[in-house]
Amino acid sequence: METSVDKELSPARVKTGAGFSSKKTPDTVSTNKRLKRSHRQIRAENIFRRTIMIVAVATVVLVVGIMITLAWQSRLSIQSAGLGFLWGKVWDPVRDIFGVYPFLLGTLLTSFLALIISVPFSFAVALFLGEYFPKGWMPDLLKNLVELIAAVPSVIYGFWGLAVLVPIVRSFETAIGVNAVGLGIFSSSLILAIMIIPYAASLGRSMIQMVPANLKEAAYSLGATRWEVIRMVILPYTKSGLFAGVMLSLGRALGETMAVTMVIGNTSLIPKNIFSPGNTMASVIANEFTEADHPVYLSALIELGLVLFVVTVVINMIGKRLIKGVSK
Amino acid sequence: MKIVKNLAFAALAVAISGSMMLTSCAGGNNPKGADSTAKAGTEEDNTILGAGATFPNPLYSKMFSEYNKTTGLKVNYQSIGSGGGIQQLTSKTVDFGASDAPLNGKQDSAMSAPAVHIPITAGAVVLSYNLPDVKDTLNLSPDVLAKIFLGEIKKWNDPKIAAINKGVKLPSLDIQVAHRSDGSGTSNIFTTYLSKVSKDWDAKVGKGSSVNWPVGLGGKGNEGVAGSVKQTPGCIGYIELAYAIQNGMAYARMQNKAGNFITPSIASITAAANITIPADAKVSLTNTEAADGYPISGLTWILVYKEQKYNNHSAERATKMLKMVQWMVHEGQQYCAPLNYAPLSANAISVADAQLKTVTFDGKPVLQ
Amino acid sequence: MSVAIKYRIGKSTAFKTLVIVLSLACVVPLLFILVYILQAGITKINWNFLTNLPKPVGESGGGIANALVGTMIIVGTASIIAIPFGILCGIYLSENKNSKLAYWSRLCIDILQGIPSIVIGIVAYFWLVKPLNSFSSLSGSMALAIMMLPIVVRSTEETLLLLPDSLREAAYALGMPFHRVILKVIVPCGISGIMSGVMLSVARITGETAPLLFTAFGNPYLTTDITKPMQSLPLLIFNYATSPYNDWHDLAWGASCILLIWVLLLNIFTKLITRKWKVQL
Numbered sequence: 022m023e024t025s026v027d028k029e030l031s032p033a034r035v036k037t038g039a040g041f042s043s044k045k046t047p048d049t050v051s052t053n054k055r056l057k058r059s060h061r062q063i064r065a066e067n068i069f070r071r072t073i074m075i076v077a078v079a080t081v082v083l084v085v086g087i088m089i090t091l092a093w094q095s096r097l098s099i100q101s102a103g104l105g106f107l108w109g110k111v112w113d114p115v116r117d118i119f120g121v122y123p124f125l126l127g128t129l130l131t132s133f134l135a136l137i138i139s140v141p142f143s144f145a146v147a148l149f150l151g152e153y154f155p156k157g158w159m160p161d162l163l164k165n166l167v168e169l170i171a172a173v174p175s176v177i178y179g180f181w182g183l184a185v186l187v188p189i190v191r192s193f194e195t196a197i198g199v200n201a202v203g204l205g206i207f208s209s210s211l212i213l214a215i216m217i218i219p220y221a222a223s224l225g226r227s228m229i230q231m232v233p234a235n236l237k238e239a240a241y242s243l244g245a246t247r248w249e250v251i252r253m254v255i256l257p258y259t260k261s262g263l264f265a266g267v268m269l270s271l272g273r274a275l276g277e278t279m280a281v282t283m284v285i286g287n288t289s290l291i292p293k294n295i296f297s298p299g300n301t302m303a304s305v306i307a308n309e310f311t312e313a314d315h316p317v318y319l320s321a322l323i324e325l326g327l328v329l330f331v332v333t334v335v336i337n338m339i340g341k342r343l344i345k346g347v348s349k
Numbered sequence: 350m351k352i353v354k355n356l357a358f359a360a361l362a363v364a365i366s367g368s369m370m371l372t373s374c375a376g377g378n379n380p381k382g383a384d385s386t387a388k389a390g391t392e393e394d395n396t397i398l399g400a401g402a403t404f405p406n407p408l409y410s411k412m413f414s415e416y417n418k419t420t421g422l423k424v425n426y427q428s429i430g431s432g433g434g435i436q437q438l439t440s441k442t443v444d445f446g447a448s449d450a451p452l453n454g455k456q457d458s459a460m461s462a463p464a465v466h467i468p469i470t471a472g473a474v475v476l477s478y479n480l481p482d483v484k485d486t487l488n489l490s491p492d493v494l495a496k497i498f499l500g501e502i503k504k505w506n507d508p509k510i511a512a513i514n515k516g517v518k519l520p521s522l523d524i525q526v527a528h529r530s531d532g533s534g535t536s537n538i539f540t541t542y543l544s545k546v547s548k549d550w551d552a553k554v555g556k557g558s559s560v561n562w563p564v565g566l567g568g569k570g571n572e573g574v575a576g577s578v579k580q581t582p583g584c585i586g587y588i589e590l591a592y593a594i595q596n597g598m599a600y601a602r603m604q605n606k607a608g609n610f611i612t613p614s615i616a617s618i619t620a621a622a623n624i625t626i627p628a629d630a631k632v633s634l635t636n637t638e639a640a641d642g643y644p645i646s647g648l649t650w651i652l653v654y655k656e657q658k659y660n661n662h663s664a665e666r667a668t669k670m671l672k673m674v675q676w677m678v679h680e681g682q683q684y685c686a687p688l689n690y691a692p693l694s695a696n697a698i699s700v701a702d703a704q705l706k707t708v709t710f711d712g713k714p715v716l717q
Numbered sequence: 718m719s720v721a722i723k724y725r726i727g728k729s730t731a732f733k734t735l736v737i738v739l740s741l742a743c744v745v746p747l748l749f750i751l752v753y754i755l756q757a758g759i760t761k762i763n764w765n766f767l768t769n770l771p772k773p774v775g776e777s778g779g780g781i782a783n784a785l786v787g788t789m790i791i792v793g794t795a796s797i798i799a800i801p802f803g804i805l806c807g808i809y810l811s812e813n814k815n816s817k818l819a820y821w822s823r824l825c826i827d828i829l830q831g832i833p834s835i836v837i838g839i840v841a842y843f844w845l846v847k848p849l850n851s852f853s854s855l856s857g858s859m860a861l862a863i864m865m866l867p868i869v870v871r872s873t874e875e876t877l878l879l880l881p882d883s884l885r886e887a888a889y890a891l892g893m894p895f896h897r898v899i900l901k902v903i904v905p906c907g908i909s910g911i912m913s914g915v916m917l918s919v920a921r922i923t924g925e926t927a928p929l930l931f932t933a934f935g936n937p938y939l940t941t942d943i944t945k946p947m948q949s950l951p952l953l954i955f956n957y958a959t960s961p962y963n964d965w966h967d968l969a970w971g972a973s974c975i976l977l978i979w980v981l982l983l984n985i986f987t988k989l990i991t992r993k994w995k996v997q998l
Contacts (some may be wrong), residue, residue, distance in 0.1 A: 076805040079806075080806055084829060087840050091839070115557035143743075179958065185749075249729070276831075287567030288567045289562070290562070300567075312432035
């Protein structure tokens with residue numbers, strides 16, 4: 022492979038190498054050895070440059086390949102259902118009716134509920150570490166612990182949720198008098214909420230630390246309290262950064278599969294309230310992908326994957342753009 | 350000029366990285382391939398991959414474990430659901446599929462070559478429930494069952510349930526229905542039965558391996574449904590008898606066509622299975638005429654391609670697999686009863702043998 | 718002091734208290750999970766658990782040797798694919814900060830990072846499982862490698878950017894060719910930052926389940942053939958956790974415990990290394 026690259030490209034050698042060698046070639050025999058070595062090195066250098074360039078191109082090819090694969094494999098379903106796919110209310114593989122509205126709703130409900138629960142916590146952590154206690158062993162420990170939350174595998178969250186959280190939620194549901202299953206959108210939102218805390222928290226922390234000290238000092242010198250400084254100076258200054266953190270959390274929540282699959286109850290019905298069982302786009306794929314027994318069904322599942330891909334990518338991109346805008 | 354050069358370079362890079370990706374797959378293969386020819390007998394050809402029904406999984410895993418002890422053949426059976434077994438056989442990613450639902454027309458046409466159904470055992474789909482305070486075994490009638498799964502009966506102390514369970518103190522708990530979330534032959538047996546006994550069900554839901562359930566929670570596999578029932582008070586779900594017994598779960602007596610309430614057991618399944626099996630072995634045992642037969646029983650099949658020569662499938666592999674299936678139909682039957690599956694009747698065994706003999710490799714029968 | 722000022726100070730203190738309480742409350746579920754899993758799992762781990770194969774359904778006993786070996790092979794193969802690839806890409810991005818290709822490549826790395834794992838599983842199924850006509854651990858490794866890539870690339874790129882230019886200039890001044898400057902000077906200097914990214918990515922993919930569902934597939938026997946289906950720890954936990962069998966739950970707790978300890982160790986180790994480097998991952 023590499024030799025072919027070399028043969029193909031060595032005539033069109035880049036500026037650094039070619040000029041240097043052509044000037045020195047008609048020299049004496051004694052320098053020949055050294056010349057050979059430098060030739061070899063130039064060649065190695067070129068190979069190396071090409072290799073890293075090819076690798077960079079390959080990342081682009083990889084992503085384009087993923088998009089093409091998803092789009093191509095879901096063509097059957099796109100042709101047969103079109104856009105109605107998105108708001109069809111019934112998912113009935115036996116009758117070939119594929120509407121993903123219940124899963125769309127399930128995904129949005131779980132993700133946004135999880136966000137609502139987790140945002141106060143992540144902002145609190147961000148303020149705690151970024152503003153109130155930026156140094157010391159205690160905040161350090163807290164920071165590391167919060168980051169560990171992101172490290173625990175999602176299947177373990179799911180298992181723990183099934184064994185510990187679901188019974189608690191069930192007794193809570195019994196207490197407030199709704200259908201007491203335990204499994205459902207509420208349980209999965211709780212699990213998700215825990216899982217996504219670190220994303221918004223760590224980004225928020227670094228954004229808060231970037232607030233210029235003189236701004237804060239000016240506010241203090243005018244007699245503002247800590248809370249007023251946070252509200253009037255820090256929040257407006259870090260607004261878009263905090264929002265970016267929320268977007269990253271949201272992207273993570275939308276794509277999360279295993280923990281949700283284990284506790285959401287897996288039913289294709291439209292959820293009646295936040296305590297009913299449901300399904301998210303990711304959990305449907307996890308449950309049904311290996312057993313879709315005819316082509317349209319399989320293709321509908323892949324289209325679901327495509328939708329999920331597009332949504333998460335867009336949300337992540339918005340988040341990344343915001344971060345870039347802030348750090349400039 | 351510069352743009353052209355850049356473009357040419359980019360095109361080359363794309364081509365190279367593409368081929369690199371391909372060769373990386375192939376490269377991953379080759380050394381391993383060479384490796385496995387060296388120890389061909391031990392590793393490569395000695396595993397057979399199967400996937401499908403969760404319904405007979407306790408039995409199959411026992412059988413395969415015993416078969417491994419006697420012959421050394423490793424059978425990797427993944428219980429992903431009957432729908433999965435059929436799908437993976439269709440896309441030829443497994444050597445055999447297993448299903449408790451015979452192939453329907455749509456699935457048949459999706460396959461590139463015909464497959465044969467080999468019956469292995471019969472089992473019962475039981476209605477398992479989780480009512481911690483109820484010690485007696487509940488009775489269920491077809492009508493009540495359909496109404497529960499349609500979501501029309503919502504409480505355990507509904508008068509309709511109480512009417513067939515005189516003397517049982519029923520709690521006023523909400524009924525939680527658990528069903529399968531994956532494509533399942535167990536669901537197929539269950540919904541076929543409900544469609545036979547309830548017009549309402551037939552009109553609203555119908556039968557199939559993954560229907561659009563009107564109520565309830567989904568669990569993955571028999572394991573998942575049993576898990577949901579076991580962990581949720583007030584839950585009712587349909588699972589294979591072996592799962593209920595192995596986990597000490599309560600299961601209901603079902604009223605059959607003759608009007609008797611029948612406890613699922615080997616005897617009552619055998620009674621239901623005591624019919625003449627057609628030559629293609631595709632038959633439903635639900636809603637049996639037998640007076641002491643359990644009404645929600647079903648056969649479970651192993652599916653293999655009729656013509657074993659496809660892709661890089663070797664004759665040796667085909668022979669090993671069919672010998673294994675033959676063993677399951679004959680010697681393997683001794684493991685059925687201890688796990689509460691009904692062994693095949695003599696009639697069914699002869700049908701299975703006849704089916705096995707139709708399997709060919711390159712046109713020649715594999716088993717003589 | 719006037720009432721208004723007292724009120725303002727009171728509000729400020731109240732907010733501070735709220736922040737402290739909420740922050741500490743975040744840690745509670747984590748500690749709860751850690752303690753619960755370690756407690757439930759540690760008692761299940763013994764020699765038989767580590768060295769035996771699983772028993773047939775419903776029989777007690779058995780171990781998770783197949784999953785342990787499987788996870789090591791799957792993660793190992795994924796690392797072999799992703800680490801060199803990721804590091805080279807990171808080098809490209811740090812050396813050609815402003816080229817068009819770097820822009821697109823960076824964009825694609827960002828996209829890769831956002832793709833849900835389950836979608837990568839679908840893609841791996843169509844790229845490797847379908848064409849090769851068999852589920853295989855290699856396809857699982859491929860999926861995991863794609864997930865590792867962004868983390869390795871990012872950590873390499875950012876570490877190398879932190880290195881002072883004078884280092885590179887000094888090496889060039891001695892007449893070293895480009896590849897030797899990178900491989901012998903720049904990369905060794907940033908190796909701990911790169912390593913931390915590598916370890917973090919390994920920690921992340923070890924617990925990843927979703928893409929393995931349709932690629933590695935599972936296997937009750939021990940196998941080392943990467944073209945065959947293979948069991949892995951996260952798959953085992955998922956399958957056993959949702960089952961009704963108490964024995965399987967025990968195996969799953971033990972497996973969770975091992976997985977958790979491994980992931981935590983990797984993370985703590987990474988933390989120790991990155992102290993030196995202020996790399997934001």
